[in-house]
Amino acid sequence: MDCEKARDRFSSLWERELTPFEEGVVKEHLSSCPECQREFDQFEKAMRWLHSVEEVEVPDEFLPELYKKMEERERIISAEKPRGGWFNFPLPFKLPVQAAAMVAIVFLVLYLTKMMPMGQYHPKETGRPSAPLSVEKKSEQGLAQKETERGRGTLKIPAEAPRPKDVEQAKAPLPEEKKFEPTTPQVRAETKTAEAPSPKAEVLAFKQIESKEAAKAAAPSPEPGRIEKELLAKKKPIAATKPHQEIVLKISDREKAISQLRELVRQFKGEIVTIEGNRFLASLPKNSFSDFKKELEGVSSTSKTDEGIMRKQNAGGLKALHGVEKEAVEGKSGEPAIPVTDEESRIVVRILLVQE
Amino acid sequence: MKTSPKIRREVIENCKAGDERAFAEIVLHSQKKVFNIAYRMLGNVEEAKDLAQEVFISVFDSIKDLREEIRFDAWLTQITLNHCRNRWKYLKRRQYFNSDSLDDPIETEEGDVPRDVYDPSDNPETLYEKKLIQQLIQRGLQKLKEDQRELLVLRDLQGFSYEEMGELLGLPEGTIKSKLHRARMDLKRVLERAAH
Numbered sequence: 174m175d176c177e178k179a180r181d182r183f184s185s186l187w188e189r190e191l192t193p194f195e196e197g198v199v200k201e202h203l204s205s206c207p208e209c210q211r212e213f214d215q216f217e218k219a220m221r222w223l224h225s226v227e228e229v230e231v232p233d234e235f236l237p238e239l240y241k242k243m244e245e246r247e248r249i250i251s252a253e254k255p256r257g258g259w260f261n262f263p264l265p266f267k268l269p270v271q272a273a274a275m276v277a278i279v280f281l282v283l284y285l286t287k288m289m290p291m292g293q294y295h296p297k298e299t300g301r302p303s304a305p306l307s308v309e310k311k312s313e314q315g316l317a318q319k320e321t322e323r324g325r326g327t328l329k330i331p332a333e334a335p336r337p338k339d340v341e342q343a344k345a346p347l348p349e350e351k352k353f354e355p356t357t358p359q360v361r362a363e364t365k366t367a368e369a370p371s372p373k374a375e376v377l378a379f380k381q382i383e384s385k386e387a388a389k390a391a392a393p394s395p396e397p398g399r400i401e402k403e404l405l406a407k408k409k410p411i412a413a414t415k416p417h418q419e420i421v422l423k424i425s426d427r428e429k430a431i432s433q434l435r436e437l438v439r440q441f442k443g444e445i446v447t448i449e450g451n452r453f454l455a456s457l458p459k460n461s462f463s464d465f466k467k468e469l470e471g472v473s474s475t476s477k478t479d480e481g482i483m484r485k486q487n488a489g490g491l492k493a494l495h496g497v498e499k500e501a502v503e504g505k506s507g508e509p510a511i512p513v514t515d516e517e518s519r520i521v522v523r524i525l526l527v528q529e
Numbered sequence: 530m531k532t533s534p535k536i537r538r539e540v541i542e543n544c545k546a547g548d549e550r551a552f553a554e555i556v557l558h559s560q561k562k563v564f565n566i567a568y569r570m571l572g573n574v575e576e577a578k579d580l581a582q583e584v585f586i587s588v589f590d591s592i593k594d595l596r597e598e599i600r601f602d603a604w605l606t607q608i609t610l611n612h613c614r615n616r617w618k619y620l621k622r623r624q625y626f627n628s629d630s631l632d633d634p635i636e637t638e639e640g641d642v643p644r645d646v647y648d649p650s651d652n653p654e655t656l657y658e659k660k661l662i663q664q665l666i667q668r669g670l671q672k673l674k675e676d677q678r679e680l681l682v683l684r685d686l687q688g689f690s691y692e693e694m695g696e697l698l699g700l701p702e703g704t705i706k707s708k709l710h711r712a713r714m715d716l717k718r719v720l721e722r723a724a725h
């Protein structure tokens with residue numbers, strides 16, 4: 174037996190696990206090899222020392238300390254439970270709840286943003302979103318609804334706004350009116366007659382109208398023009414528009430002025446559509462209108478175009494026209510007078526006789 | 530090697546049912562064994578105490594999962610070894626054993642003792658020398674590989690049979706024997722180096 178094999182059996186020899194034959198062979202080698210014998214002596218000593226190691230006593234208070242640790246652990250776990258409660262929920266539960274919460278937040282934000290600022294702002298802006306919709310749909314029902322909404326909106330302004338602002342609000346529609354001017358006169362003659370203001374207007378006297386009411390009456394005027402434009406696109410006669418031209422004649426003799434007016438209209442191949450007291454609606458060929466206007470100015474000492482009158486109205490100067498329009502509004506349940514132009518070739522003129 | 534009598538089956542069953550007195554009985558019965566394995570594996574009293582307490586907390590938490598009460602001792606030793614391995618890794622990462630040398634002062638239950646170079650050939654069997662031998666062995670164990678230390682602790686200090694060790698470590702007896710022999714020879718060399 175060589176040294177290596179003998180040394181591999183030290184443990185077995187020491188534990189007396191070798192067979193008597195094996196033990197004899199190893200012992201024989203050890204007796205013949207002083208190096209292996211010395212190694213085995215060292216091994217035996219190390220094993221003796223190892224086995225001489227006594228068990229260490231458990232430190233005092235081991236069990237009480239263990240209980241303390243367990244209590245502390247319980248406390249930590251119970252304290253962590255409510256805090257980490259949400260995180261401990263399974264995902265299939267958490268995801269729908271989080272999604273629902275997000276949707277709720279979005280709706281809340283939309284609701285708040287819609288409710289808060291829009292209600293106090295210009296009513297035209299609130300009405301605007303529905304306009305393109307109605308055009309798209311091209312349905313009369315939608316238009317009618319829009320019109321009523323708009324009417325409500327415009328009527329609300331003066332009530333909400335303080336008095337000094339009324340005039341400004343009355344002015345506000347002007348740019349829009351101008352914008353729609355080229356198209357507003359596009360209404361048929363039948364419509365004009367149907368939608369003419371009530372003849373009860375004793376408009377000669379300049380009435381003092383409350384600025385609030387004046388604004389109410391004036392504000393809706395550009396709006397129907399807009400609707401009319403939309404309706405005309407569909408070739409449907411709908412009344413409610415403003416005259417393209419309006420002429421105010423200051424006269425001293427009414428009868429004479431009327432006969433002169435009739436004469437002039439006839440002369441320029443026009444026709445008088447309606448007569449309501451001192452208000453006349455005349456339809457004239459477009460190309461002869463300027464001549465007609467010049468001739469008409471000869472009848473009166475002063476004459477003003479529609480734009481001029483409007484400016485005065487806004488400044489609170491000429492209240493008479495307001496009075497007329499107000500009466501027309503009252504008579505037609507909120508709708509203004511409807512002088513309109515014929516299609517393309519003809520123009521409708523509103524002529525107002527004012528006694529000096 | 531002394532082996533404590535096995536704990537009664539009823540105590541384990543009562544502990545499984547949540548009886549705190551049964552748990553206390555288990556702790557008192559097994560604490561020495563658990564603490565000593567931990568101490569020999571880690572070489573530090575405080576660490577060993579803390580680890581032994583953690584072991585019993587684990588026992589309390591998971592004893593209801595123990596199916597064979599008869600194997601309680603093996604189950605408890607397994608938990609202890611697992612805790613020791615984890616703690617050893619943790620302490621090693623924190624370089625806890627870096628200054629460990631056979632020339633370093635030895636930590637004992639009575640405090641640190643300056644190391645004397647001891648020649649194993651001298652043999653005055655005094656109490657002081659007995660203590661020194663124990664300390665040398667403890668330091669020698671720390672110098673070995675973890676699996677070698679486990680084998681020496683289980684077989685030479687705790688008196689486990691090869692069969693039990695085979696079950697605990699999941700190794701065949703022959704492998705355990707050969708590994709154990711290498712561990713013993715390495716320990717011998719460590720002790721020799723310390724003596725010279």
